[in-house]
Structures are given as structure tokens and as C-alpha cells.
Amino acid sequence: MQFDKLKKCTDWFRVQSIKDLDDPTSQVSRKETVVSLEQYPCDFGLGPNPRQPVLTSPVSRKIGETLDEDWRNFHLLNRGITLVAKDVEYDNKSQRVRLLLDETEEEKRLFGILDGGNTNARINKWREELDSDAEERVRETFVNMQILVPGLRGAEPSPEMLELLNNIKEARNTSVQVKTKSLADARRHFDAVKSVLKDEPYFAEISWHEGQGGSIDGQQIVTLLMIYYPSFCGSSEGGEPSNAYGHKERCLDAFLEYAEKEPDQLERWIKVLPKTLQLFDEMQVTFPDYYAGRFGNIKEVQIYDERRYERGNKKYRKTPTKSQFAGKAMKYSYPVGWLYPVFAAFRILAGPDKSGGGIVWKREPVEFWREHAQEICERYFPHVVAAGYEPKRIATNLLAYQAVRQTITDLYKDELLREAGITA
Numbered sequence: 001m002q003f004d005k006l007k008k009c010t011d012w013f014r015v016q017s018i019k020d021l022d023d024p025t026s027q028v029s030r031k032e033t034v035v036s037l038e039q040y041p042c043d044f045g046l047g048p049n050p051r052q053p054v055l056t057s058p059v060s061r062k063i064g065e066t067l068d069e070d071w072r073n074f075h076l077l078n079r080g081i082t083l084v085a086k087d088v089e090y091d092n093k094s095q096r097v098r099l100l101l102d103e104t105e106e107e108k109r110l111f112g113i114l115d116g117g118n119t120n121a122r123i124n125k126w127r128e129e130l131d132s133d134a135e136e137r138v139r140e141t142f143v144n145m146q147i148l149v150p151g152l153r154g155a156e157p158s159p160e161m162l163e164l165l166n167n168i169k170e171a172r173n174t175s176v177q178v179k180t181k182s183l184a185d186a187r188r189h190f191d192a193v194k195s196v197l198k199d200e201p202y203f204a205e206i207s208w209h210e211g212q213g214g215s216i217d218g219q220q221i222v223t224l225l226m227i228y229y230p231s232f233c234g235s236s237e238g239g240e241p242s243n244a245y246g247h248k249e250r251c252l253d254a255f256l257e258y259a260e261k262e263p264d265q266l267e268r269w270i271k272v273l274p275k276t277l278q279l280f281d282e283m284q285v286t287f288p289d290y291y292a293g294r295f296g297n298i299k300e301v302q303i304y305d306e307r308r309y310e311r312g313n314k315k316y317r318k319t320p321t322k323s324q325f326a327g328k329a330m331k332y333s334y335p336v337g338w339l340y341p342v343f344a345a346f347r348i349l350a351g352p353d354k355s356g357g358g359i360v361w362k363r364e365p366v367e368f369w370r371e372h373a374q375e376i377c378e379r380y381f382p383h384v385v386a387a388g389y390e391p392k393r394i395a396t397n398l399l400a401y402q403a404v405r406q407t408i409t410d411l412y413k414d415e416l417l418r419e420a421g422i423t424a
Contacts, residue, residue, distance in 0.1 A: 006042040006127070009112075013097045013215050016142060019362070027164060029149040031088055033097065034075055038139040042124055045112035047104065048084050048169060053121035063122040071141045074094040080144030081116035082172060084165060088147055100145070109390070110157065112146065114165070115172035158314060159300045159333060162391075164229050166246075180252060181219055190218060193225070199276055202325050210368040216325065224280060226251040227340070228347040230267050231258055238398050240405070245395035268359045272350055279346060279365045281323045283339050286370075288332045290377035291338045295332055299360040300389045302333040337391030342380055345404040349412065363412065372411050379407045 007013040013035065021030040046052065054060060066077050101111040113120055127138060150157045150165060157165065184190060185208040197203050206221065207214035226232040227241040232254050244251055258266045288295040296303045296315075304320040319331040324336065346365050353360045369376075369377040383400035387393040394400060417423070 007039055009041040009044050009099060011041065012091070012094075012098045013041060014094065014096050014226075015039070015145075016022070016095075018090060018095070018097065024379065027045040028149060029088075031147045031149075033145045033147065036139055037123060037127060037141045037143060038135070038190070040123060040143055040145075042127070043122055044081075044083065045108050045115050046120075047102065047107075047109040047112040048114045048165065049112070049117045053116075053117045055121060057118065060122055063119055064126065067122060067126045070424040072138060075142040075144050078119055078143065080146065081120055082114045082146045082148065082168075084111050084114050084148050084150065086111060087149060087196055106388075109392075110162075114169055121175075125189060127321070128296065159302055159335060160317070163335065166391075176303050177264060177285075180249070184252070184256055185209040185218070189256060192267050193221065193273065195206070196271055196273050197221075199279075200277075200325075202327065205327075217248075219252055221277065223248050224276060225270065225273060226254055226345070227344045228272075228276060228350060229254075229258065229266070231262065231265075233347070238402065240398055240401035241344050242341075242396050242398050242401050244344075245337055268352075268357075269350075272359050272361065273362060275365060276350075277325045279369065280339070280343055281326045281328065282366050282369060283343060284323045284336065285330055286373065287339060287342075287377070288334070290373050292378065295334075297320045298334070298389060300334060304331050304333070306331075313376045335389075335391035337395035338384060338389075341383070341397065341400040341404050342376060343367070344401055345376075345408045348405060348409055363415070368411075372408075375411065376404065376407055380404050398424050 016036060018031060018033045021032055023030055056062075056282040063078060066074055070077060079283040083099070085101055086103075087101045089098040089100070090096070101106045123143060131139065148165075148168075190208055194203075194208070197206070202216060206216045206218050207217040223244055227244050232244075232251070233239055233241050233286075255266075261267045288301075291298075295301060302315060302317050302321075306318055308316040309318045317333055320331065321333040322328065323330060346369070349363045349365055349368060350359055350361050352358070380400065380403065383397060383403060384394055384403045387397060387400075
């Protein structure tokens with residue numbers, strides 16, 4: 001089939017049906033549509049999607065088989081595409097839709113396909129390979145499209161909305177891994193983690209399997225553990241865990257692999273988790289204090305101020321954000337990805353004790369942070385600014401990880417020299 005006949009993502013295209021769905025929280029506008037593959041646009045961007053399509057994957061091949069063998073039921077057998085758009089126009093008379101998506105290069109990361117990248121790629125491949133005499137089949141094959149229109153602050157979503165979209169993205173792109181987490185819990189792979197955290201005040205809030213209540217995802221704890229675990233760091237680019245952010249499933253798979261291959265080593269590192277999570281919380285609460293300037297002036301930051309919120313200023317929040325584990329109230333709301341390179345660098349302060357039997361902190365990490373945070377942040381914030389405050393670019397920036405690790409290494413060596421009575 002000739003692609004020049006297909007619609008572009010900014011064109012008007014006809015839909016078979018369209019329905020508005022109310023969001024009880026009033027955070028996003030949702031529209032459910034069913035679209036013929038004759039009308040389905042061919043050039044949607046993948047900006048918000050955390051995965052590039054892999055046509056050779058089992059999931060992608062299965063989608064292709066459905067299109068080849070049961071195309072009439074494709075819309076019933078495939079969960080479809082989820083898009084993030086600025087706005088949706090609908091012409092009731094012609095039953096046509098037009099989407100307002102990215103208008104600048106910077107916005108490409110915000111608008112487009114959030115979930116369904118493999119489905120989108122397979123649809124395009126299938127249409128491309130069809131003979132011209134099979135165009136009737138294209139007209140009679142349909143795909144489900146859900147369009148999410150977030151509340152915008154100016155031209156783009158607020159930091160709080162971006163965090164929500166990231167959570168939606170992770171949830172919808174890890175359906176297989178959700179089952180993995182539940183299976184891991186059922187097979188008691190999390191027992192050692194539960195054992196060291198059982199006395200922590202937030203323990204009851206941790207969700208270890210699908211359907212369990214709780215405000216803390218057990219997979220997030222596993223992710224932070226892997227950021228410190230030597231085998232995981234050693235397998236990463238440059239020896240830095242810069243591939244952990246946004247990849248809870250990858251971290252969970254690694255955790256389960258290490259639990260099988262090197263259980264004793266993993267269990268030794270699990271024992272330092274309580275202090276590790278305390279450090280993360282301390283950083284999250286106090287990080288804004290060390291910004292050279294007014295932290296609240298950063299566009300991506302929101303400020304807790306109930307009175308100003310009531311006046312309609314979207315820069316302010318009605319309720320304070322809470323720290324991830326201890327639930328401490330925070331004045332500022334900002335992307336947690338900003339913390340990853342700094343948090344990861346503190347792993348150099350943990351290691352085997354002299355007997356080699358366990359893992360210990362060479363320096364008390366919370367105290368070390370409080371003493372040296374100003375200098376650490378002075379060296380780190382230029383990387384945050386250079387990345388345009390974009391969480392993913394910061395949390396996956398190898399140079400940022402290396403720079404902060406070198407800073408903490410130097411500060412630790414300076415302490416050792418002072419303790420030995422050696423001065424420059």
C-alpha cells in the first residue's frame with residue numbers, strides 16, 4: 001500500500017466512533033476512539049514512550065500474526081494505542097478528528113504515543129506490505145485509540161502532570177513486569193528485603209504484589225537497591241547505574257537474576273537498605289536548600305502555599321508533596337529524577353567490612369550529605385541546568401553520574417587525609 005495515501009498525524013482523519021470519558025479526578029480529558037487503518041495516521045511520534053518498537057520481539061510478532069490472520073477482530077484482540085495530545089478537535093458532521101500535538105522540537109518528548117509503540121509499528125509495516133488490491137481489508141480493520149489531553153500550564157504540562165504521565169507510562173508499559181513482581185513475591189524473592197525493612201514506619205505502605213494497597217511500590221525499592229549493587233553497576237555503561245531510571249522492570253529482572261546467581265552477596269547489600277532509603281528521603285527533602293538561587297523560580301518546580309493556590313496561581317500547590325518513604329512534608333514539588341545521579345554517587349561510601357563478611361557504611365551517609373551537600377550540589381547543578389531540567393536527560397546522563405561520584409570520592413579522601421593528620 002502506498003504510504004503517501006495515508007493520513008499524517010496533524011491531518012483531519014475520520015473515526016468510526018468517539019466517546020468522552022470523564023476523569024473523576026479532573027486531571028486529564030480522555031477520548032476513546034475506534035479508527036479504521038485506512039484513516040489511522042502513519043507518522044505518530046514516540047516522544048512520551050519509554051520503549052522503541054522491536055519488530056523481532058515476541059509481542060510484536062504476535063501483533064503481526066493477528067493482523068495477518070484475524071484482522072477483522074484486531075480492535076477486539078489488541079489493546080490499541082494511547083496518545084498524549086495538547087487538544088482534540090472533532091467535527092460531528094463528518095466524524096473527523098484532528099489532533100494538536102508537538103509544535104516545537106522540545107515538545108516532541110511530551111506529545112505522541114504513550115503506549116502502543118509496537119502496535120503502531122506493526123500497523124505501519126502491515127499496511128506497507130499489503131498489495132494495492134487489499135485496500136478494502138485496510139478499511140475494514142480497526143484499532144482502538146485513547147487520547148489523553150492533560151491540563152496544561154502554558155504550553156506544556158505542569159511538573160505534577162508530567163509525574164502523573166510518567167506513572168501512567170510506566171504502568172501501561174510494564175504489564176508483563178507487574179505479573180513478574182507478583183510472582184517474585186509469591187515465590188518469596190522479596191523476603192530478605194521485607195525482613196530488613198519490617199521495623200521501618202513505612203513498611204505497611206509498601207506494595208509487593210499486584211492489587212496490594214500501599215503508597216510505596218516495592219519495585220521502586222528494588223530499583224534503588226540495584227543502583228547501589230556492584231554487579232548491576234558493573235554491567236552498565238561506564239560503570240554507572242544511569243540505565244536504572246525509568247526501567248523498574250529491568251532492575252527487577254536483574255534483582256531476580258542476582259537472587260539466583262549470587263544470593264549471599266545480594267543479601268549482604270540488602271541489609272544496608274534502611275539507611276539507603278533514609279538517605280534518599282533526606283536528599284529529597286533538603287536538596288532544594290542547596291540550589292544557588294531561588295529554587296521555586298525553576299519552571300518545573302511547584303511550591304506548597306495554600307493561600308496562593310486558592311488565588312488560582314498554578315505555580316502553587318494546595319497540599320504539600322511528601323517524601324517518598326518517610327512521608328515528610330516538602331515545600332517544593334520537583335521531579336525525583338533530579339536526585340538519581342547524586343543518590344547513586346553515595347554508593348562509594350558503602351562496601352565490604354574488613355572481614356569481608358558484610359556490607360558497611362564507611363561514613364554515615366546522612367551525616368556526610370548534611371556536611372557536604374553544598375559543595376556536592378555546586379558541582380552537580382550545572383549538569384541539571386545544561387540538561388534543561390528535563391528529568392530523563394538528567395537521570396540518564398553518564399557525565400552527571402561520573403562528576404558527582406568523583407566529587408564524593410574527593411571529599412571522602414580529604415576526610416581520610418585529615419584523620420591521618422595529613423594536610424595539603
